[in-house]
Amino acid sequence: MPDLRFLLKVSRPRFWIYLFGPYIVGLIAGIENKSELLNLLYLLFGIYFLYPANLLIYGVNDIYDYETDKLNEKKSDYETLVTPERRYGLWLAIFGANFAFVGIFLLASVPVIISGVLFLFFSIYYSAPPIRAKTKPFLDSAFNVLYILPGVFSYTLVTGKFPPASLIVAGGFWTAAMHAYSAIPDIEADRSAGLKTIAVLLNPYGTLAFCAVLYTASSILAFEYLGFVAIAVGAGYLIMMLASVRSAMTGTVFKLYRAFPLINMTAGFLIFWRIALDKLL
Secondary structure, eight states, X not given: OOOHHHHHHXXXXXXXXXXXXXXXXXXXXXXXXXXXXXXXXXXXXXXHTTTHHHHHHHHHHHHHOHHXXXXXXXXXXXXXXXXXXXXXXXXXXXXXXXXXXXXXHTTSOHHHHHHHHHHHHHHXXXXXXXXOGGGSTTHHHHGGGGGTHHXXXXXXXXXXXXXXXXXXXXXXXXXXXXXXXXXGGGHHHHHHTTOOOHHHXXXXXXXXXXXXXXXXXXXXXXXXXXXXXXXXXXXXXXXXXXXXXXXXXXXXXXXXXXXXXXXXXXXXHHHXXXXXXXXXX
């Protein structure tokens, strides 16, 4: 019988909003009126981007990251360690949770299929060979575009077309910065395991500067569509990067990192309501 508690922990519930948030933002951006939300297909894929998709991303990550994870204290108390004997069962769970949803979106329009397939590609090959993007600095951050693809997916599901290219690029910058910042607490474990991430290459201060540039660029690109909210969100992240410089000096970045999901949720909340108020009022 599957260890449901183990599978739930592997899926990182505190990070579910990273996929589900963009999904509902893309959904609300694509509709013309609120009555369109009463669609069972939208609910179905909302469920997909809550649990099965997260199990895919983090399950594949944990399967291929054992050599690094066993050296990382974060995996023993903040997350969970997937030991070699649990890999087969985890693969079965990932396949079982994702198979039906993938089969459904492959019957949809071409833009939906493209965005869905890209999501699967980036989610798997961020961690899995032969690409294993997470071991290649800058490519590792670029592959985190996977976190905005649920929004592209839902937008195409509603409209049958892709969102503006500048918004996709802005989202890609945002997710690249999110990834780079999240890699800072893992620098020592990754370095010990011989894993060369963007944070290992740039070190904490260089990574924070890289994140600040990306957040700024993302805000500028999104300003046309989000106005003041884009500037407010960008300013919030820049303040966090400055606070992280101080934390890096004292070796307490991980404490600040634990607040990162809350900050990302707040940013997503502001963006959602900026769009929703235009559509629903």
